Amino acid sequence: MNNTLIIFGGTGDLTHRKLLPALYNLLYENHLPEDFAIVSIGRRPYDNNIYHNEIYNSLQKHTRHPFKEETWNKLKNHLYYYELDFTKDEGFCDLNDYLNKIDTKHNTNGKRIYYLAVAPEYFPIIVRNLHKSCMKTEVKPNLVIEKPFGKDLASAKALNKMIVSAFGEKNIYRIDHYLGKEMLQNIMVIRFANAMFEPIWNSNYIEQVQISSYEDIGIGTRGNYYETAGAIRDMVQSHLLQILSLIAMEKPENLNPETIRNEKVKVLKALRKMTPKDVYKNVVRGQYESYRKEVNVDSNSNIETYLALKAYVDNQRWRGVPFYIRTGKMLPKKTTEVIIQFKDLKNSLYPDIQLSPNYLVIKVQPHERIFVRFNAKRPGNKFIINPINMDFCQNCEIGTISPEAYERLLSDVMKDDATLFARWDEVEYSWKFIDQIVSAWKDVKPIFPNYEDKTWGPKAADYLLAKDNHHWINLDLEDEYENI
Numbered sequence: 467m468n469n470t471l472i473i474f475g476g477t478g479d480l481t482h483r484k485l486l487p488a489l490y491n492l493l494y495e496n497h498l499p500e501d502f503a504i505v506s507i508g509r510r511p512y513d514n515n516i517y518h519n520e521i522y523n524s525l526q527k528h529t530r531h532p533f534k535e536e537t538w539n540k541l542k543n544h545l546y547y548y549e550l551d552f553t554k555d556e557g558f559c560d561l562n563d564y565l566n567k568i569d570t571k572h573n574t575n576g577k578r579i580y581y582l583a584v585a586p587e588y589f590p591i592i593v594r595n596l597h598k599s600c601m602k603t604e605v606k607p608n609l610v611i612e613k614p615f616g617k618d619l620a621s622a623k624a625l626n627k628m629i630v631s632a633f634g635e636k637n638i639y640r641i642d643h644y645l646g647k648e649m650l651q652n653i654m655v656i657r658f659a660n661a662m663f664e665p666i667w668n669s670n671y672i673e674q675v676q677i678s679s680y681e682d683i684g685i686g687t688r689g690n691y692y693e694t695a696g697a698i699r700d701m702v703q704s705h706l707l708q709i710l711s712l713i714a715m716e717k718p719e720n721l722n723p724e725t726i727r728n729e730k731v732k733v734l735k736a737l738r739k740m741t742p743k744d745v746y747k748n749v750v751r752g753q754y755e756s757y758r759k760e761v762n763v764d765s766n767s768n769i770e771t772y773l774a775l776k777a778y779v780d781n782q783r784w785r786g787v788p789f790y791i792r793t794g795k796m797l798p799k800k801t802t803e804v805i806i807q808f809k810d811l812k813n814s815l816y817p818d819i820q821l822s823p824n825y826l827v828i829k830v831q832p833h834e835r836i837f838v839r840f841n842a843k844r845p846g847n848k849f850i851i852n853p854i855n856m857d858f859c860q861n862c863e864i865g866t867i868s869p870e871a872y873e874r875l876l877s878d879v880m881k882d883d884a885t886l887f888a889r890w891d892e893v894e895y896s897w898k899f900i901d902q903i904v905s906a907w908k909d910v911k912p913i914f915p916n917y918e919d920k921t922w923g924p925k926a927a928d929y930l931l932a933k934d935n936h937h938w939i940n941l942d943l944e945d946e947y948e949n950i
């Protein structure tokens with residue numbers, strides 16, 4: 467359906483590196499509506515020409531498809547810059563007139579999508595201004611809101627109340643860009659389209675689940691933001707709990723967005739509650755050695771740059787199966803992955819041989835890869851059983867680049883499909899889980915920093931698993947292939 471996308475934060479980093487390159491890629495593949503318009507809003511005194519020049523330069527660096535003048539010229543004809551200080555309400559009625567003119571020019575049937583690509587403290591003021599009477603439209607607009615959605619349950623509730631009263635839940639698209647990633651979309655397919663996995667996806671067969679997302683760099687220039695968020699809000703509340711809910715959800719009755727989100731939210735509701743004592747036992751936080759020297763970071767900061775935790779989903783399917791979550795900055799590698807370890811065979815035919823467990827590994831980034839590790843006989847006269855891998859990598863070959871998460875998300879919001887966006891109750895229950903941890907931390911001052919740069923985090927994270935006779939599983943095929 468034709469529509470006008472209005473980006474607040476049109477001169478910002480997200481728009482330059484992600485949003486406009488995603489729109490370019492969609493246009494390159496003919497995936498944008500027949501007619502559309504993009505209105506980028508910023509404070510800078512630009513005209514369309516200056517803005518186009520800026521975007522032209524960043525598209526050269528950030529598009530997935532080759533940069534073609536022909537595609538750019540098409541995009542340019544639909545791309546406008548509008549100067550506005552969105553904290554001042556007097557500019558909004560003029561903005562509305564301008565958007566109406568754009569609507570007529572591009573046949574967008576009055577359908578608007580407001581995208582808030584700005585710092586979260588501005589969400590309320592923009593929403594209030596968009597709700598002014600002179601901004602009323604016949605067709606209800608969609609609102610796309612970037613993360614972070616609140617900083618705890620109370621602030622998330624307050625923000626939600628405000629945006630729902632202005633736009634209605636049905637028209638709100640809360641971005642968790644991980645949900646647009648190819649391999650996260652693949653989790654449901656792997657689980658529910660395979661007879662070899664679906665029947666054994668439960669506590670009878672699964673020993674443990676590990677969900678990890680770590681980076682080999684520090685926080686860079688994001689000190690201001692990171693000091694208010696830390697690893698728990700930046701990664702766990704949104705991305706990693708979303709991954710957990712996709713791994714643990716029951717099979718939805720159909721593919722309707724609401725049915726899928728109903729099942730995901732049941733998982734978040736079933737996460738076992740933790741007392742402060744449980745938090746002390748089950749959650750490990752860390753800070754890398756050089757963090758306090760980063761730009762815009764307090765020299766006595768107690769913000770965590772590393773977090774490991776053990777969670778349980780208290781339902782029939784997952785009784786007793788630990789879900790370990792781990793995230794950190796300044797670790798030795800950059801990876802996001804899910805590892806499912808299956809239980810050891812009972813009554814093995816080879817009691818004298820130590821068999822390796824079976825694993826299913828879903829790598830989300832940098833490589834998008836699925837592999838299954840199982841045991842087989844090594845060729846030769848001597849009887850040896852070895853673990854082997856069946857491996858599928860969809861972006862390992864040079865030249866194959868999967869769509870960026872934002873391509874899928876922008877395309878979906880234009881089609882009014884909210885499956886890959888977080889519904890309010892998902893956000894609410896994940897904040898409930900996070901808040902109990904953060905509130906337990908208030909009374910215990912951490913001894914930070916507690917891990918050296920480029921190491922695997924604090925030792926306590928290893929003890930957390932060792933208590934259960936588990937360890938962090940490192941299955942990296944790149945390393946194995948290099949060593950062959």
Ligand SMILES: NC(=O)c1ccc[n+]([C@@H]2O[C@H](COP(=O)([O-])OP(=O)(O)OC[C@H]3O[C@@H](n4cnc5c(N)ncnc54)[C@H](OP(=O)(O)O)[C@@H]3O)[C@@H](O)[C@H]2O)c1
Nearest residue numbers: 475476477478479480508509510551552583584585586612
């Ligand atoms: N960057 C990323 O990779 C990334 C990834 C995930 C999520 N996010 C989220 O996306 C949002 C935007 O991040 P960002 O990195 O793009 O921020 P940014 O580079 O700092 O850009 C901020 C934008 O807000 C505009 N702005 C600020 N105050 C304004 C005002 N009073 N009136 C009009 N425009 C105003 C700026 O316009 P002027 O330049 O004209 O002042 C600029 O376009 C944040 O919520 C962030 O958490 C970003």
